[in-house]
Amino acid sequence: MFQVFAEGRNRDVQVSIMSKRTKWDTKGDLDESKNLPIYQHKATLQQAVKDNSFLVVTGETGSGKTTQLPQYLHQAGFWGNGKIGITQPRRVAAITVAQRVSQEMHCSLGREVGYQVRFDDCTTQDTVVKYMTDGCLLREILADPVLSQYSVVILDEAHERSLNTDILLGLLKQTLSSPDKASKGRSVPLKVVVMSATLETDKLSVFLGGCPVFTIPGRTFPVTSKFSCAIGPKDTESSVYVKEVVKVALDVHTSEMAGDILVFLTGQSEIEKACDMLYEKAESIDYRYDVQDHKVEGLLILPLYGSMPTDQQKQIFQPPPPGIRKCVVATNIAATSLTINGVKYIVDSGFVKQLNHNSRVGMDILEVVPISKSEALQRAGRAGRTSAGKCFRIYSPAFWEKCMPEYTVPEIQRTSLTAVILTLKCLGVHDVIKFPYLDRPEERFILEALKQLYQCDAIDRRGKVTRLGELMVEFPLPPGLTRALLQAASLGCEDLLLPVAAMLSVENIFIRPGHPEKQKEADKKHRQLGVQAGSCNDFTMLLSVFEKCKASDAPSAWCKDNYIHWRALKSAFSVETQLREILLRLQKRDFPMEKFNGNKSELFRRCLCTGYFTNVARRSVGKVFCTMDGHGSMVHIHPSSTLFDQEAQLDWVIFHDLLVTSRIYIRTVCPIRYDWVKDLLPKLHEVDVYELSSVAREEVTDEEVAKWVTKEAAKRQTGGSAEDVF
């Protein structure tokens, strides 16, 4: 006898209680909005937004800020002067909340209520309530600095301190505090609301010139937290904590009273693994004997992560069928961005996936790190929304003390600022040091960004945006990739680079099944695809998969047969079209064109070199390569690469990104010839970051540029190498 329901990659929701089949009502309760804490304050909030240019709104997660406030402003008629825009740091939140609000407002998604996230625009001319990622609003500001299409802009989840939200805060503060700028091109002044969970609201208010703070009072219930000894300061292997959260979640299911479970893990592959393990183990539960609460008759397992299909995401919010306990296995997204009703138990792994600047290799890397103590409290709090709850921490008090920092460092202080600094420069913010940052990034990060922009020819020696920089800022891609794409376009071979850029912008397209036999078969198929691709490197492999699938009569069957994610490829097709549209628009302006005489494979790889010369490595001994960017890190080719095990035949390579575990791996690799980067490599060492500091601050004088040029000429004469300069 078993009752397990799993919503995984390949499964439909299965609901079978004993022998009878129960239909799962997936509508949810739309009337609930009147019971949310924010409802009592509707009129006051409407008035407060009318009376102030800036307003900070704070309240517990789940009090109704994100879903309700935009509707209140809509009802108060704000849309008459332009759209109501709400930003979210995460794309899943923007999409699912827009879905929910469109249901509450009884309209179809994309009409009055819509969303826009990178590469997915679900809005029409009728859209007046628009949810979007903070990155999208930043792009809109580039085209229209006073946001003339909006009456109100709500920066939501400000406590998350995402890089883009922090920059938007600074930009809007600058615009609104200068009356000239603020009224230019607008009939009615823009209103800005900043929403945040309870942290740091005073700081936000002071930053925004002492604006009022509206606090939504809300009640929370006590949550008891228990530590365990399973994970100590040295246990950071994912296989260890995944196993442990599965064990604890099952214990909760069998020994605790009814109430849903929310499990925090770090990313898609772990979550899918945990769901599979939970499913397998839960199948053998005998509900007559094994379960404490006899009202609990089954377990419904649901994964929740960023790149999940949206129809699956919707189901997370639905109440489970009677007698069934829901267990959501989620990334950090469920900590504040999304509230799942009915959660009474939290299982906290203690880890999160975070983008950090890694000074060892000099690049941003997505890595798994311990969460902060404040994050752990936030996670636990999710169990006490509607009644008392329990939080099971799988880590020890020693882990809490030794490994977990007090607070999470804002993204602006720990990641690359290259794209954001280019945006600021394009907006005419020349002095990127004096810009009003809520928390100032370290100066060396700003200088590093300027150096990279200079290396990709996006800014000149004076820190002014070049023609190429103006083109680059139009693409929602990392600067190196954009540079390579623009190089290809100027040589008339964009058809080679556009699909690659698209493939690198979607989730991983290669399926690697958990079952060892299937894994072997998948690896074999992938290898075959690589061989067919001819010149055989990871970039041409991406191009080949894209083209083959596109040319196929039955693309989804082709994907299945070759262990490729059809959904990811479909997104890549759409991204490629969008990138092509941007390029076509730019090509209508005066676009630089060059000539090239050589074969296609060389052309393709040379274009890549233009953007990726910062990621060059040379084989030193055996299978070990050494990066050439001044860090001289020792790296290995990742086993997923088509070039894995062929290292002996390689000399120079470029790569797309790094993965740091006990070793440093390079991923998406391509062999190149030294000749192709010979002229580019000196650029890596040509600029001294400290000399760039005047570029960061103010206009550079002719004198300074002259001094610089002379110094460099001298360096060249003495044959200055990387080591000499840094």
Ligand code: CDP
């Ligand atoms: O923004 P805040 O955390 O204050 O709350 P909210 O996201 O507006 O959530 C209010 C309520 O809407 C919660 O009870 C959520 O569970 C529910 N909700 C939902 O059912 N479906 C969504 N897609 C989003 C929220």
Ligand code: MG
């Ligand atoms: Mg919210």
